[in-house]
Amino acid sequence: MKLIIDQSPEYGELEITIKCGMIDERLERLIAQIRMMSSAITGRKDGRSYLIRLEDAYYFESIDNKTFIYTESDVYACSQKLYELEQQLAGSHFVRISKSCILNIEKLASVRALLNGKFEAQLSNGEKLIINRHYVQALKEKIDL
Amino acid sequence: MSAFRHYFTIHCYSFAILFLLYSLFALGGLFPELAMKEGMLLYAMTAGIALLMAATDRLPLRSNGLIAAVRLLDVAAVVFAIGLPSGFIPLEADIILYVLGLMAVIFVSITGLFMIKDSAEATAINERLTKRKRMMNSEKDKEDEHEANH
Numbered sequence: 599m600k601l602i603i604d605q606s607p608e609y610g611e612l613e614i615t616i617k618c619g620m621i622d623e624r625l626e627r628l629i630a631q632i633r634m635m636s637s638a639i640t641g642r643k644d645g646r647s648y649l650i651r652l653e654d655a656y657y658f659e660s661i662d663n664k665t666f667i668y669t670e671s672d673v674y675a676c677s678q679k680l681y682e683l684e685q686q687l688a689g690s691h692f693v694r695i696s697k698s699c700i701l702n703i704e705k706l707a708s709v710r711a712l713l714n715g716k717f718e719a720q721l722s723n724g725e726k727l728i729i730n731r732h733y734v735q736a737l738k739e740k741i742d743l
Numbered sequence: 744m745s746a747f748r749h750y751f752t753i754h755c756y757s758f759a760i761l762f763l764l765y766s767l768f769a770l771g772g773l774f775p776e777l778a779m780k781e782g783m784l785l786y787a788m789t790a791g792i793a794l795l796m797a798a799t800d801r802l803p804l805r806s807n808g809l810i811a812a813v814r815l816l817d818v819a820a821v822v823f824a825i826g827l828p829s830g831f832i833p834l835e836a837d838i839i840l841y842v843l844g845l846m847a848v849i850f851v852s853i854t855g856l857f858m859i860k861d862s863a864e865a866t867a868i869n870e871r872l873t874k875r876k877r878m879m880n881s882e883k884d885k886e887d888e889h890e891a892n893h
Contacts, residue, residue, distance in 0.1 A: 601889075624878075708869050711861035713810040713854055714800040715749055717868075726805065731749060734864070743871045 641674025754793035791821040
């Protein structure tokens with residue numbers, strides 16, 4: 599793979615062009631990574647607004663019609679609805695794992711089967727989430743399984 | 744697998760195994776021969792248990808021990824609720840225990856079968872996650888090496 603960086607003070611907004619014969623698994627992941635890095639979301643905490651990079655978000659959860667962004671150790675309120683985030687995050691590393699939760703699979707450390715047909719996801723910060731049976735297939739497709 | 748298919752499969756497997764075991768016990772003279780009405784009651788029991796499991800599976804339980812205990816309670820609740828009023832199960836302690844034990848063994852076996860399948864799926868997902876992390880780390884190492892050389 600050739601890496602060409604064309605730097606000039608004339609250029610304004612950063613533009614990334616990928617030239618390829620076909621999009622393979624590695625390239626798909628790279629594109630998803632670029633999408634994640636180039637996107638940020640506004641979260642509110644203690645009356646202040648913060649710009650949170652998508653790659654720092656562990657998961658989004660909807661509780662009582664309010665959406666929250668979970669990072670490694672903080673929780674922020676988000677003005678967007680979960681279904682809006684799901685649409686916005688299509689093609690990225692995020693996947694729906696239950697009616698109320700969208701997970702960043704880059705933060706998924708492992709999964710464990712439960713007796714009731716659900717799975718328990720352990721995140722890289724030690725947090726645990728429930729993956730509903732209905733969404734397991736989507737998760738498997740996301741990790742190319 | 745959709746939720747409906749999952750619980751319907753549990754119901755069908757359970758009914759098939761229960762019917763087979765009951766027939767074997769009846770052939771051995773341990774149980775009376777199964778009449779049409781009793782067959783329908785057994786069907787109602789396995790359907791009721793699958794329905795109750797679908798409801799209790801909504802509880803946010805994360806311990807497999809607790810989930811198993813709730814499932815056994817599901818079995819007991821339905822067996823009593825259908826078996827006692829219909830007279831299918833006489834109000835005798837040893838018979839009640841025998842029937843409960845039989846139902847519990849069937850449902851534990853079925854749950855175990857699903858658990859084996861789900862555990863295999865979890866192992867495959869974990870292997871894939873490990874492979875992805877290894878690939879990402881090796882790509883990152885290459886990038887770091889590339890940056891260090893320039």
